[in-house]
Amino acid sequence: MVQKRYIVHIDLDSFFVSVERKFNPSLIGKPVIIGGSADRGVVASCSYEARSFGVHSAMPTRQALKLCPHAILVRGSHGRYGEASREVTQIIDETVPLYQKTSVDEFYIDLSGMERFHNPYKFATDLRHRIMRETELPISFGMASTKTVAKMATNQAKPNGQIFIEHGTEMEFMAPLPIRKIPMLGAKTCEKLYSYGIEKIGDLQKVELRFLETVFGRAGLYIWNKARGIDTSEITPHGDRKSISTEHTFDADTADMRTLETILVSMTEELAFKLRKEGKIVGCMAVKIRYNDFETHTLQEKISLTAAEHILIPGIKNLLKKAWSKNKKVRLIGVKLSQLTTGSNQINLFDDNEEQIKLYQAMDTINFKYGDKTVCRASGMEIGTRNFNPFLANA
Incomplete structure (x- = not known):
């Protein structure tokens, strides 16, 4: 006898918008667009109120604002979204035996075999309610015998609903x-x-x-x-991520080396702080450059395991010099740190003196308490985007 499968597909509804509304309740019930600048950006996510005007993700922001002129444009915060995703992941990780995280806001869960002890649909319902209660984020799920049907069921359950497609009714x-x-x-x-x-x-x-x-x-x-809903694909167990990255798209293409370096330093510093916060170190770094003709180049280099920006930043700057074609203007620039592994910030990992370690510990303590970038390096200050900070660490 073939065992019945109980596959749950979970999707956090309008995830980016929901996170922003959590921090700014005045956005609730209003058309919201998460994306880049009005002139050059694209829609990363949008509220259901904006969708009713034809707005959808990946649409140019300029076009979206034409369809919905009264929409509120929010640039968004990757830090907030990452933290919210980690909260949900932790709850799922504590609750279910087997799950697969396919994106920042999407999961598959395998509850097959659980029917001998629990009602799988009730179990999934309780999990959904717990996530909503503890994270204050809306969530939908579909349950079915396969991943394909479960995902389709979730889409039908949105917004903020749930559906169980019983076996034989797919x-x-x-x-x-x-x-x-x-x-x-x-x-x-x-x-x-x-x-x-x-x-x-x-x-x-x-x-x-x-x-x-x-x-x-x-x-x-x-x-x-x-x-026919036939899908034999299995749930691939969730594993630790292998890289961390960030990108910046310029409002106006630039060929100014100082500007490029400033942005790269800022992004590298931010990623290094996140690594230390999560107890991770990296063994490879890379720089990504996209020119105004959309030609894209990536250059990477292996390094000794570290999470210290005073080691990472010189290497990132060197990769920029090697990768950048000076006769072209740059549209987008990015940093990627890969080959992640668990590791604490010991002196031998930083390859530096104790005073340097104490400086990082002091900076991280302040940033943990008051938020990212409360203390940052002068060389990483984005031109015109931050106010003077009396706690600025001169580096």
């Missing part, structure tokens, strides 16, 4: 939905199916496998299975 649940609702079914594939009059998943379920293989080749079987 095709019935999927039939009335548009074919574009099938996860990983691309726009070109949908257009091809539309040309044959196939618009609903129910229409696709009636098509013979031979026809799909004739039209799509090997992908035909994949499409045929997906339309």
Whole structure:
């Protein structure tokens, strides 16, 4: 007898918006757009109020504001989102035996076998309520026999709802939905199916496998299975992340070396602080440059394990000099620190004297208490974006 699978797909509703509303309740009930500048940025996330005007993620911010002129544009905070994601992850990690984190706001959980001791749907419901209670964030979930159907169920449960697709009802649940609702079914594939009059998943379920293989080749079987909710993919256990990174898109393209270095130093300092906060050290660093013609270059270098910016920053600056083509203007710049491993900030890891260690400990203590960048290096001050700080550490 084949064991029934109970797969839960969890999605934090309008995650970035929900986090911002948690810190600024005046945004509740209003159209909110999280994204870059009005002229050059794109929409990272938007509230359901903004979506009703046709706004969606990955849309140019300029276009979004034309569709919804009264929307509130928020630049967003990666630090806030990362912390909120970690809170949710910790709750899930403490509660379930097997889960997979697929993005900052999305999880798959395998509760198969739990039905012998607990009601899986009630268990998932209690987990959802706990996450909402402890994080104050809205969350939706779908439960089904496969990852594909569970994800589709979550999308139907939004906003802030839950659905259980009982075993044997998968095709019935999927039939009335548009074919574009099938996860990983691309726009070109949908257009091809539309040309044959196939618009609903129910229409696709009636098509013979031979026809799909004739039209799509090997992908035909994949499409045929997906339309029937057939998905044997397993939950890949969650593991520690292997890298940490950040990027900055300039409002105006620049070829000024001092500006590029200033931004890189600031980002490196921020990442190094996060590493120390999480008890991590890195063995590789990289610089990413995207020019105004969208040509992108990445240069990396292996280093001795560290989480100290006074070691990282000179290396990052050196990579910038090697990677940058001076006759081109830069649109985006980024820093990535990889090969993460657990490690404390011992003197041998910093390869420095005790006074340097005490300086880091003092800086981190203040930043832990009062927030990131309360104390930072003068060389990392972004031009025109921070006020004078009397606690500034001269470096």
